[in-house]
Amino acid sequence: MAKPSFLPPFMFGLLFATFRVILSAKYSSITVDQSALLALKSHITHDPHNFLTTNWSTSTSVCSWIGVTCGSKHYRVTALNLSSMDLTGTISSQLGNLSFLAWLDIHQNSFQGSLPIELTNLRLMKYLDFGDNSFNGEIPLWFGCFSKLQTLSLYLNNFIGVIPSTLGNLSKLELLSLDGNQISGRIPNSLFKCKELKFLSLLNNSLEGSIPTEIGNLTLLKTLGLGINHFKGEIPSVIGDLTSLVIIDLFYNNLTGEIPLVFGNLTSLRELWLCNNKLTGEIPFVIGKLTSLQVLCLSNNKLTGEIPLVIGNLTSLQLLYLFYNKLTGIISCFFYSLFCY
């Protein structure tokens, strides 16, 4: 008969295992973060200013490493900021193990290659800035899985292909910047489901098609940058409903038709770049209602008629470009101390 004071061996094993799980939950999680960051460090091939070389050392806590921020509650890595460190390297798959990471900012470095799918484990991600690096390949479809994402910045990289329609999943997205890549195709309609967007900038890519009227759904939009692409067709008048707009940049496309009259409703507008298109008709007199306007670029179009004198009422105007049109009239740059080109 077994003595009742002893646990059967299997029970003892179970207890021990439980104890181990409790122990590891408490102590190993920050160790997981440490090995994820050390893996990232080992994928950095050039660190010219030695930011990480000695600083990211196991002799000190991960949470005191340069660029690393830990949460006060869980003592796990919540933010990683390696921006402007001139680092060269690739993003290791282990980065996906930083399960509490919500801010990742590595802009202005020379990271290259493609982004590992393991990053999809980072379900708390709110802020991703990969801008000004050398990432290539297509924009991953799985970016659509970051349900808390507010900022997605991929500008100045070598991304090719189309804007994935899965980005329409990002219902909290406020900023999307894809400037200066080689992205082609049309803007997917799903993108206009991202109703929190305040900043949408797709400048200097190879996007085509017309500017979708669904853009009218983005009622919080402050910056709309579609310049230096291959958009054609008319400027949708629904843009005139987006009264929060501060900057409209449609520069250097193939837009035709007239400047919509409803633009006169955009009284917050500070910059209106419509130059280098194929716009026709007259400059609408309602332009005189845009009293916050600092930049008005209409040069290189096919505009006709008189230059409306109301432009003289735009006292904030600093840059006025009207050249290469078929405009007439007497507006003197000297009178309004404007820079005219």
Ligand SMILES: *[C@@H]1O[C@H](CO)[C@@H](O)[C@H](O)[C@H]1NC(C)=O
């Ligand atoms: C690492 O850098 C951080 C931030 O600059 C600094 O506070 C810390 O003392 C450095 N640690 C070591 C070991 O150099």
Ligand SMILES: *[C@@H]1O[C@H](CO)[C@@H](O)[C@H](O)[C@H]1NC(C)=O
């Ligand atoms: C990262 O650090 C840079 C430089 O200190 C700062 O300008 C930037 O706002 C930081 N990024 C985030 C997401 O806080």
Ligand SMILES: *[C@@H]1O[C@H](CO)[C@@H](O)[C@H](O)[C@H]1NC(C)=O
């Ligand atoms: C971290 O990530 C890598 C690759 O994604 C994986 O193989 C590894 O098991 C993960 N866990 C730990 C604790 O490092």
Ligand SMILES: *[C@@H]1O[C@H](CO)[C@@H](O)[C@H](O)[C@H]1NC(C)=O
């Ligand atoms: C989009 O969101 C749905 C529901 O939240 C999710 O099931 C789906 O996997 C997401 N799609 C992508 C590509 O992440």
Ligand SMILES: *[C@@H]1O[C@H](CO)[C@@H](O)[C@H](O)[C@H]1NC(C)=O
């Ligand atoms: C647009 O991007 C190309 C590279 O894709 C670059 O060479 C060019 O200078 C950029 N143009 C502007 C106006 O930024």
Ligand SMILES: *[C@@H]1O[C@H](CO)[C@@H](O)[C@H](O)[C@H]1NC(C)=O
């Ligand atoms: C735009 O908003 C309207 C009305 O809220 C909605 O019916 C439509 O589906 C939206 N379109 C897109 C592409 O989200």
Ligand SMILES: *[C@@H]1O[C@H](CO)[C@@H](O)[C@H](O)[C@H]1NC(C)=O
């Ligand atoms: C505008 O269209 C013409 C003729 O189709 C084309 O040659 C030109 O590259 C286009 N320009 C832009 C900026 O898309």
Ligand SMILES: *[C@@H]1O[C@H](CO)[C@@H](O)[C@H](O)[C@H]1NC(C)=O
């Ligand atoms: C917007 O502009 C149009 C055309 O100029 C005008 O009829 C309309 O009343 C304006 N709407 C608002 C809300 O100002």
